[in-house]
Amino acid sequence: MSSRRRVATIAALLAAAAPALRAQDSSTPQAAGAKQASRTPARLKSAIDLLKTTEHEPVPPASAFTTGDRLIPAGSTVASAVGVWKGNLDVAGKVAGNAVVINGDIRVHAGGVITGDAVSVGGHVILDSGSVQGESVSLSDLAPSATGGALTSAISGTWVAGKVVVAWFAVLLIIGVGVMIFADGTLDGVVMGLERGIARAFWAGLLGQVLILPVLLVIIVGLLITIIGLLLVPFAIVAYTIVVAGLLTLGFLAIARLSGTLVARNDGMSNPRSVDLRALLFGLCGYMALWLLAAAFTWSPALGTILRGLALAVTWVAATAGFGATLLSRAGTRRDRGSGWMAAAASSQLSWQTPTPVAGVASARRPATPTGGASR
Amino acid sequence: MTRGRCAVALVALAFGTAGAQTWHSVEVSRPLRDSGQLRVHAVYAGGKLDIRAATEPVLFGMQLRYSGVGGHPVHTYDSTNRTLTVGVSGETIEFAHHVDNSAGQMNLELSQHVPINLDVDLGAATADLDLGGLRLTETRVHSGAAQVTLAFSTPNVARMSVFEIDVGAAELDATGLANANASSIRVNAGVGALDLTLDGNWTQDVSLDVTADLGKVAVRVPSDVGIQVEAQKVVAGFEHPDLVKRGEYYVSSNWDTARYKLRVRANTTLGDIDIERTVH
Numbered sequence: 001m002s003s004r005r006r007v008a009t010i011a012a013l014l015a016a017a018a019p020a021l022r023a024q025d026s027s028t029p030q031a032a033g034a035k036q037a038s039r040t041p042a043r044l045k046s047a048i049d050l051l052k053t054t055e056h057e058p059v060p061p062a063s064a065f066t067t068g069d070r071l072i073p074a075g076s077t078v079a080s081a082v083g084v085w086k087g088n089l090d091v092a093g094k095v096a097g098n099a100v101v102i103n104g105d106i107r108v109h110a111g112g113v114i115t116g117d118a119v120s121v122g123g124h125v126i127l128d129s130g131s132v133q134g135e136s137v138s139l140s141d142l143a144p145s146a147t148g149g150a151l152t153s154a155i156s157g158t159w160v161a162g163k164v165v166v167a168w169f170a171v172l173l174i175i176g177v178g179v180m181i182f183a184d185g186t187l188d189g190v191v192m193g194l195e196r197g198i199a200r201a202f203w204a205g206l207l208g209q210v211l212i213l214p215v216l217l218v219i220i221v222g223l224l225i226t227i228i229g230l231l232l233v234p235f236a237i238v239a240y241t242i243v244v245a246g247l248l249t250l251g252f253l254a255i256a257r258l259s260g261t262l263v264a265r266n267d268g269m270s271n272p273r274s275v276d277l278r279a280l281l282f283g284l285c286g287y288m289a290l291w292l293l294a295a296a297f298t299w300s301p302a303l304g305t306i307l308r309g310l311a312l313a314v315t316w317v318a319a320t321a322g323f324g325a326t327l328l329s330r331a332g333t334r335r336d337r338g339s340g341w342m343a344a345a346a347s348s349q350l351s352w353q354t355p356t357p358v359a360g361v362a363s364a365r366r367p368a369t370p371t372g373g374a375s376r
Numbered sequence: 377m378t379r380g381r382c383a384v385a386l387v388a389l390a391f392g393t394a395g396a397q398t399w400h401s402v403e404v405s406r407p408l409r410d411s412g413q414l415r416v417h418a419v420y421a422g423g424k425l426d427i428r429a430a431t432e433p434v435l436f437g438m439q440l441r442y443s444g445v446g447g448h449p450v451h452t453y454d455s456t457n458r459t460l461t462v463g464v465s466g467e468t469i470e471f472a473h474h475v476d477n478s479a480g481q482m483n484l485e486l487s488q489h490v491p492i493n494l495d496v497d498l499g500a501a502t503a504d505l506d507l508g509g510l511r512l513t514e515t516r517v518h519s520g521a522a523q524v525t526l527a528f529s530t531p532n533v534a535r536m537s538v539f540e541i542d543v544g545a546a547e548l549d550a551t552g553l554a555n556a557n558a559s560s561i562r563v564n565a566g567v568g569a570l571d572l573t574l575d576g577n578w579t580q581d582v583s584l585d586v587t588a589d590l591g592k593v594a595v596r597v598p599s600d601v602g603i604q605v606e607a608q609k610v611v612a613g614f615e616h617p618d619l620v621k622r623g624e625y626y627v628s629s630n631w632d633t634a635r636y637k638l639r640v641r642a643n644t645t646l647g648d649i650d651i652e653r654t655v656h
Contacts, residue, residue, distance in 0.1 A: 124403070125403075131407065132407065133407065133409070134406070135404055135405065135406045135453065136403075136404065136405045136406070137402070137403070137404050137451075138401075138402070138403040138404075139400075139401075139402055140399075140400045140401040140402070141400055234646055
């Protein structure tokens with residue numbers, strides 16, 4: 001290297017290092033270390049702890065950190081890891097280990113070398129003709145994997161789960177209102193199917209669920225036998241899926257409405273359709289409340305899983321019973337109320353009334369309820 | 377009363393935090409020190425991923441911008457086994473539920489001077505993989521619902537012993553596949569459109585094994601390459617304007633005379649297989 005070039009290099013290096021030198025003059029590593037030892041910022045300690053969770057290479061202890069800018073002069077060697085807190089690190093000499101800067105840059109000047117990793121948090125690793133033999137890592141901050149990442153992740157997970165539940169509730173409510181407007185009779189038919197016996201409907205639904213795939217296979221095989229049917233297989237699969245989904249939804253809406261009648265009873269003054277609508281709303285709210293509760297505890301893996309399992313079990317039983325009632329009522333087209341307890345409860349209100357034949361009957365008399373031993 | 381207000385404020389703060397997204401960045405690079413084999417595992421749950429050859433003398437370089445919602449950055453290098461794992465790991469890779477392609481971004485640059493065994497795991501991501509110029513000995517790309525552009529713009533310097541692409545519901549556009557320097561290419565797709573162009577520098581015969589359940593598979597082959605196709609299809613169309621049936625295979629007219637040959641085994645359930653010729 002020519003002398004002029006060497007002088008220019010040294011001048012440039014000194015110019016680059018001057019601010020850092022001034023900083024170091026006022027705060028040598030030892031002095032800074034002593035100062036740190038007396039009052040190491042809690043934030044530095046927590047930042048180091050968090051950094052240890054993100055970086056696998058050893059991070060210097062808090063006592064090895066100095067505050068403010070620091071220079072490793074040309075020709076000098078630091079035999080251990082270097083840490084800088086709230087300042088830049090200029091390396092013109094050698095760091096035999098890792099260099100970690102929190103809230104600052106690492107600049108490696110010509111002739112400077114870091115034998116380990118160079119890690120800058122809230123800054124950059126700048127290679128100004130120097131070299132880093134390990135990794136150069138620049139982190140914008142220590143979040144989210146470190147600084148409260150778990151909390152942020154848990155909150156956002158809970159938030160997303162809650163939004164999903166609310167969205168499902170809205171979708172089901174819209175479908176339910178649509179069904180009540182355009183196919184109220186069909187929904188009534190399924191509700192009556194449930195009133196005939198929920199246990200019976202459940203077992204029918206369970207059997208139906210077991211048979212969903214075999215029936216699809218039978219349909220496909222049936223279509224594959226013929227050339228024309230072969231072309232219809234994709235449409236058949238899509239149509240079958242839609243039909244099954246529709247039956248499941250109809251069944252679930254029916255059981256939601258039936259469940260809602262426990263709260264939304266007819267006071268005799270309201271329009272029956274508004275009572276049904278209220279019942280549907282309350283029923284859906286009831287089932288969705290379970291899911292909302294589970295969503296609210298998403299942040300807790302154990303409790304969240306238990307609550308989700310509970311919500312899933314309840315919803316599955318309800319949906320299975322509803323599906324069974326849909327099948328038994330032939331998608332709501334069979335509308336005899338049957339003799340279940342609900343039917344009995346409903347019919348008891350009207351049992352005193354005798355259907356009046358067209359031919360005419362003069363009157364009907366409400367049967368007297370036997371009390372005590374007064375029956376005859 | 378005060379406790380109640382605090383609780384309300386905390387809940388509001390929590391949900392406010394959840395609604396807002398904060399972006400973070402990570403830049404990592406490691407200098408190139410030797411030419412030993414490197415195993416790379418890139419994991420990316422959602423966003424935009426670019427992989428290409430490095431122009432700087434580095435073993436690898438990664439620039440990552442991530443939100444931290446539903447995932448966390450991954451960056452480990454095992455110097456003993458020379459294994460690099462980078463990217464953003466989500467709760468679930470295959471079923472990442474949130475994708476914001478306009479924001480999350482990962483750029484990965486790999487050395488052109490070391491043999492690399494590359495595994496890419498994508499969730500619901502948009503990936504632009506230009507693997508030209510690398511020394512790939514094995515390449516595996518797995519994705520959920522991704523849009524993948526894979527190109528070998530220049531020949532792969534090393535001979536690739538394993539080349540597998542496994543996509544779920546995806547759009548895959550692969551070009552320059554002859555430059556991959558692989559004698560066997562396996563593509564497995566669930567649903568989607570596969571566009572496989574085998575242009576580039578042909579140095580050997582290639583066998584292409586394509587399985588697609590539902591969707592369209594287009595295979596483009598230079599006109600001077602001989603083609604043999606074994607198509608197993610359930611309900612699928614098979615467009616092969618230049619091929620004639622010979623035994624159980626469809627072959628091109630230059631099959632016996634072509635210097636390089638492509639053997640295609642296509643297996644589709646529902647969908648179309650198109651074999652197209654390109655001018656070499």
